[in-house]
Amino acid sequence: xxxxxxxxxxxxxxxxxxxxxxxxxxxxxxxxxxxxxxxxxxxxxxxxxxxxxxxxxxxxxxxxxxxxxxxxxxxxxxxxxxxxxxxxxxxxxxxxxxxxxxxxxxxxxxxxxxxxxxxxxxxxxxxxx
Amino acid sequence: xxxxxxxxxxxxxxxxxxxxxxxxxxxxxxxxxxxxxxxxxxxxxxxxxxxxxxxxxxxxxxxxxxxxxxxxxxxxxxxxxxxxxxxxxxxxxxxxxxxxxxxxxxxxxxxxxxxxxxxxxxxxxxxxxxxxxxxxxxxxxxxxxxxxxxxxxxxxxxxxxxxxxxxxxxxxxxxxxxxxxxxxxxxxxxxxxxxxxxxxxxxxxxxxxxxxxxxxxxxxxxxxxxxxxxxxxxxxxxxxxxxxxxxxxxxxxxxxxxxxxxxxxxxxxxxxxxxxxxxxxxxxxxxxxxxxxxxxxxxxxxxxxxxxxxxxxxxxxxxxxxxxxxxxxxxxxxxxxxxxxxxxxxxxxxxxxxxxxxxxxxxxxxxxxxxxxxxxxxxxxxxxxxxxxxxxxxxxxxxxxxxx
Numbered sequence: 001x002x003x004x005x006x007x008x009x010x011x012x013x014x015x016x017x018x019x020x021x022x023x024x025x026x027x028x029x030x031x032x033x034x035x036x037x038x039x040x041x042x043x044x045x046x047x048x049x050x051x052x053x054x055x056x057x058x059x060x061x062x063x064x065x066x067x068x069x070x071x072x073x074x075x076x077x078x079x080x081x082x083x084x085x086x087x088x089x090x091x092x093x094x095x096x097x098x099x100x101x102x103x104x105x106x107x108x109x110x111x112x113x114x115x116x117x118x119x120x121x122x123x124x125x126x127x128x129x
Numbered sequence: 130x131x132x133x134x135x136x137x138x139x140x141x142x143x144x145x146x147x148x149x150x151x152x153x154x155x156x157x158x159x160x161x162x163x164x165x166x167x168x169x170x171x172x173x174x175x176x177x178x179x180x181x182x183x184x185x186x187x188x189x190x191x192x193x194x195x196x197x198x199x200x201x202x203x204x205x206x207x208x209x210x211x212x213x214x215x216x217x218x219x220x221x222x223x224x225x226x227x228x229x230x231x232x233x234x235x236x237x238x239x240x241x242x243x244x245x246x247x248x249x250x251x252x253x254x255x256x257x258x259x260x261x262x263x264x265x266x267x268x269x270x271x272x273x274x275x276x277x278x279x280x281x282x283x284x285x286x287x288x289x290x291x292x293x294x295x296x297x298x299x300x301x302x303x304x305x306x307x308x309x310x311x312x313x314x315x316x317x318x319x320x321x322x323x324x325x326x327x328x329x330x331x332x333x334x335x336x337x338x339x340x341x342x343x344x345x346x347x348x349x350x351x352x353x354x355x356x357x358x359x360x361x362x363x364x365x366x367x368x369x370x371x372x373x374x375x376x377x378x379x380x381x382x383x384x385x386x387x388x389x390x391x392x393x394x395x396x397x398x399x400x401x402x403x404x405x406x407x408x409x410x411x412x413x414x415x416x417x418x419x420x421x422x423x424x425x426x427x428x429x430x431x432x433x434x435x436x437x438x439x440x441x442x443x444x445x446x447x448x449x450x451x452x453x454x455x456x457x458x459x460x461x462x463x464x465x466x467x468x469x470x471x472x473x474x475x476x477x478x479x480x481x482x483x484x485x486x487x488x489x490x491x492x493x494x495x496x497x498x499x500x501x502x503x504x505x506x507x508x509x510x511x512x513x514x515x516x517x518x519x520x521x522x523x524x525x526x527x528x529x530x531x532x533x
Contacts, residue, residue: 003444011441011444014512017511017512019517031514031531032531033530033531034530034531035474035475035476035479035515035525035530036474036475036476036530037475038438038440038464038475038476038479039438040514040515040530041514042514042517059512059513059514059517060512060513060514061436061437061438061512061513061514061515061516062438062441063438063440063441063444064440064441064444066438066441067441067512112531116531
């Protein structure tokens with residue numbers, strides 16, 4: 001299968017690879033997918049006091065498109081507020097990376113991971129308050 | 130070193146230059162282009178001589194009578210002719226067929242078709258080592274069993290079926306035994322005088338011959354009858370009509386003649402290269418070789434790199450041509466049904482690659498490939514949340530995944 005140049009770029013040089021302490025109250029973690037389906041994404045955000053995502057990290061088990069989708073998601077989330085980040089849509093990711101139809105599910109998974117990370121952060125901080 | 134490096138000899142092989150040289154002599158106006166069925170002139174006689182010589186070359190490699198070799202378009206057609214041909218011819222004796230879940234699609238899909246026609250098929254399940262044992266076959270036999278069809282060597286994992294022992298079970302019961310030997314010809318010696326196998330499928334392009342040519346061995350003593358699947362001029366003793374493709378036939382014949390002398394050297398070389406490759410993966414964690422460790426052919430290796438996804442692994446291995454699963458099914462995103470039949474879970478099946486080494490593989494290529502595999506696996510594990518969890522001691526089978 002031929003991959004787009006952007007997918008290859010993110011795959012060769014993934015941005016923001018890493019892991020944050022998921023117990024840190026300023027960190028939200030979203031893990032979606034299942035090994036049996038061939039992809040698992042873990043996306044983490046660190047949020048400052050003003051509600052802005054100051055850092056984002058990911059690790060992904062999956063095909064090149066899944067890795068690129070999550071890498072791109074971290075790039076787009078950094079510097080946005082939680083509400084702004086929640087507006088990122090899978091269609092934007094798919095379009096940016098020129099994903100073929102069989103790989104659209106990778107961008108859907110990335111959107112799910114973004115939402116899960118934001119939910120996790122909000123849940124943690126609502127219960128703390 | 131020429132890049133990319135071809136490590137997919139189980140999918141197909143390049144035509145040996147010695148084979149190609151013989152083939153081009155059977156094409157043009159200056160060459161041996163005649164129709165072997167033309168009885169009235171020298172062009173036909175010469176073409177017939179060439180195709181009969183090739184028939185003898187195939188027969189000699191497997192210690193058979195040349196009259197037991199039927200030319201086909203490849204192993205898929207040979208499988209179809211053998212299975213449907215026997216099922217239709219012997220249907221009065223019964224309508225039960227035994228095969229296995231590990232077979233090539235050419236066998237499985239043919240059996241599915243026969244099920245639609247009212248036959249019953251038992252699909253044997255192997256153990257975790259991928260071996261269909263004689264005991265499994267014996268346990269599935271019925272009064273109305275007419276055919277057992279099993280592959281000699283599995284195309285995805287390289288395991289070997291004990292066809293000698295299975296033949297001892299089928300022969301006294303007068304059950305026809307068909308073996309798909311597409312992957313074993315050229316890797317293992319075959320002696321039809323010893324083996325109690327009645328029908329055997331072969332492919333030209335797996336043995337450094339051309340694509341589009343294969344053969345079916347059809348035993349004469351005891352005589353096996355087949356209903357033709359291709360009707361026409363009655364070529365190949367009525368079993369397979371169609372003008373003989375002399376250039377391809379000559380190619381397959383020459384490929385077999387070369388193997389007669391070089392099979393042993395080829396096998397030793399492939400095994401040496403496989404061991405060299407494996408040696409360089411030594412020390413890597415969570416690397417599993419699929420299929421029996423002992424009952425296997427040289428040169429084919431199926432490896433699971435746990436916590437790494439196969440498609441992204443292939444994407445990193447840009448200098449190496451390997452396959453995830455078999456070429457026939459890798460167009461789909463489904464994990465290999467062969468690996469699933471061994472009891473591998475989905476993620477291990479998703480994480481597996483097949484490396485196959487052959488006549489033109491060099492040590493330098495193997496070394497380069499192994500280094501690239503190591504680097505790619507390490508890179509992808511650094512990217513893998515599953516690897517993190519494994520390292521943290523999390524039991525992945527107990528995690529509640531958010532499936533999609």
